[in-house]
Amino acid sequence: MQWVNAIIQGLLTGGLYALFACGLSLMFGVMKVVNLAHGDLATVAGYIGVGIIAISHMPVLWSIPVVVLLMAVLGYVMQRSILQAAITRGELTTLIVTFGLSIIIENGLQQFFKADSRGLGVGDSFITASFSIGSQITIAWFNLAVFVLAVVVLLGLQQFMSATRYGRLIRAVADDREAAQLSGADYRHVFGIAAAIAFGTVAIAGMCDGMITTISPTIGTDTILLFAFASVVIGGLGSLWGTLLGGVILGVAQAIGGQINPSWEQLAGYAVFLVVLVVRPEGLTSKGATA
Amino acid sequence: MSNRAENGAPLLEVRDLVVHHGQLRALSGISLTVCPGEVYALIGANGAGKSTLLRTIAGLHHPTSGSVTYDGKDVTGLRPEKRASAGIVMVPEGRRLFPSLSLEENLKVGASYARKGPWDISRVYELFPWMKERRTQKTAQMSGGEQQSVAIGRALVANPRMLLLDELSLGLAPVIVQRIYAMLPQVLSSGITVLLVEQDVSQALRVATRLQCLLEGRTMLEGTPAEVTREQVEAAYFGVTDGSHA
């Protein structure tokens, strides 16, 4: 029953992918920004976690909220400064700036951490502890926990967006920036809040990832960014739960591919992505454009 | 803001406003004053610059030269959201409701940075009774007239002192337009001053206390509905000159 185990594993990983992806999707939707440095932010969060634990020796799980808070603040500051400046200068500039940031972050991390990978070490026993359903199916507690955490975060995000004042403002600014201004909202501040959320969620994901596997300077772009984007595309742009679905489909596709041939794991996921891109690219294309 | 605009001192003063859209000159030296309690109407053909003027007053355009003074203070450089929370609230052309928000959520956004005052969401529901039952509906499915009412409601809950109405009648049947304008007295009685842009000249003449007619960014005519004759308005509107105006 290796297949079933693999698929379940893929499903649970999908939760992590969704967690990576929701910040990316938020920045698409609210600021119309494609943040090419998004994946690297997760890596940064992981390394901040490593640093904090090394300095303060606090338990890993306690370090998560600290890192998330730090990253959220960083997100607000970066949005109000660099990203806002890029946004007012146009899409091309924004892409260049986020791409530049991605390269700077990755190479910067490589300089300081010398391309070796670090784990966030919660202890092997915690990570690999698993339970069984029946005699054939084994599920690792930690993977399940991460999936549950992802769902909880997404639920929280949904509540925030629909029921709080800032959630409404974010949605309003995303709909019509000018009209929101006319209602008294400083859209730059609202953008900042959205960025803080995006950075915060990707930080959670980065920390979880650092606990499951190890973090290295280049995984930001090698996997995270592309997986996050693939999840958003597969699940459909603009929907939080769609992103979860997309992440799950991606994870399962990868699991199936990996079962057939270990080196086909990533390819299988991207294959699904490409199919969806061709068949159902809603929201990704310019309206009514034909070549 | 202090209530210095009592006793007939103007609430809003625009002086020699020049506004460009890129290289195109949209407004060439417009001036107007609006006193508290007035309904000041801007009329003129398409492209005359009326909406540009309103948007500049709201803060969405930067004038090339000239000034906008509100309640005695120069607000020419003030950001639009600051003007809104100071009491200059605009109902933009085309309604511009938030499509992914429900009716009530639209109103709540309007109330996010509201000043203290008599207007709140429940009072808007009194003004437009039909809204209460449909407050959780998305506004995209509503008729033009209903959307316009929501847009007005969204502006009212911010408790403006200076309400800017941009082309309320756009795309609406005359019956609906009249019904919407019927709420104007209630707005005025709560202490709000109105500056409106209107394509429908007769409608404007019916509600205005003073008016100004624009053509190609210039003032062609100014006065009260009682003073101006139909011929003068037509001449100013279409730019037919026989030398009899300034």
Next chain:
Amino acid sequence: MKVTRSRRNVLWSGIGALVVLVVLFAFPYYVGPGTTGIMVQGLIVLTLASMWNLLAGYAGLVSVGQQAFFGLGAYFVLIPAMHGVTPWAGLFIAAIAAGVCALPLWWLVARLRLGYFAIATWVLAEVVMLVIEQISSVGGGTGMPLPGLSGMDAAVLTAYTYWAALIVAVLAIGGVYLLLRSKVGLVLTAIRDDERAARSSGVRVGLARMGVFVAAAAGCGAAGGVLAIEQLQVVPGTSGGVFSIQWTAEMAFAVIIGGIGTIEGPILGTIVFMALQQTLQSYNAWYLIVLGIVAVVIALFARRGLWGTLDERFNLRLFPVGYYLWSPTERRGRRRATTSV
């Protein structure tokens, strides 16, 4: 009214370019192989930068996946070499084959909006790499040495490599120059100025963009072929391999720093890039960090890049691709009458 291609006498800049070219060609005769090797690197980046500039500066396509064609080009030199075709001829094959490969990839991403287009090209590059790594006959994930050049004298090989790189770069820049002076260039300018107006006047926007995408792929492919020859091996992989994002970073930063949207920009940018790389050589990846920071700063505060800013101040144009409009009363050589491309 007079319409001319350039203000000054193009003859002088033409002669100047010729002189520069002659000097460059003669390099291997009086310069050591170490320097020649550096020049080859620079010429590769120059080719790539010209292509990226064509895409982003003229066609409005920000591609973060050009490393796909760069890598493919290397493999399209490798594969023929494995079957006995000399790598020098392989360069042509690489360019054409990379261009052909661009067609299905274009089909996948053509409709995407700017930002999504960018990420999608990155995904495509990743996919291309993953697919190639599956093919063990070309070395799978570890790569393969390039056959066909052993037995050549080292100095001669270096010289030939250098000349190949130089020819590729010259053809690339020349190609871009001619393209922009042609009808396609006019179409691109029209799209850049006002896309909707261009479409409604019947301009084949999609076709023009596709053409540019294919041309850029061919150019990057040729550059990849040169790399294969220079390194005498082709290694995939994202760190240091032919499919590394570092190549895109280098070409993009060179263009942005040098001046996006001008032909001279990539040349200047490549020079800056090489200078930085050589001075920070011993500090590992620092040059890329510094380059990135400079590029971000320039993108925000001096959008037209180094050349663009100079162009604005001093009206410099080595490669005239626009038009100057002279009113009858304008004195020649005094002022630019209308902005050019």
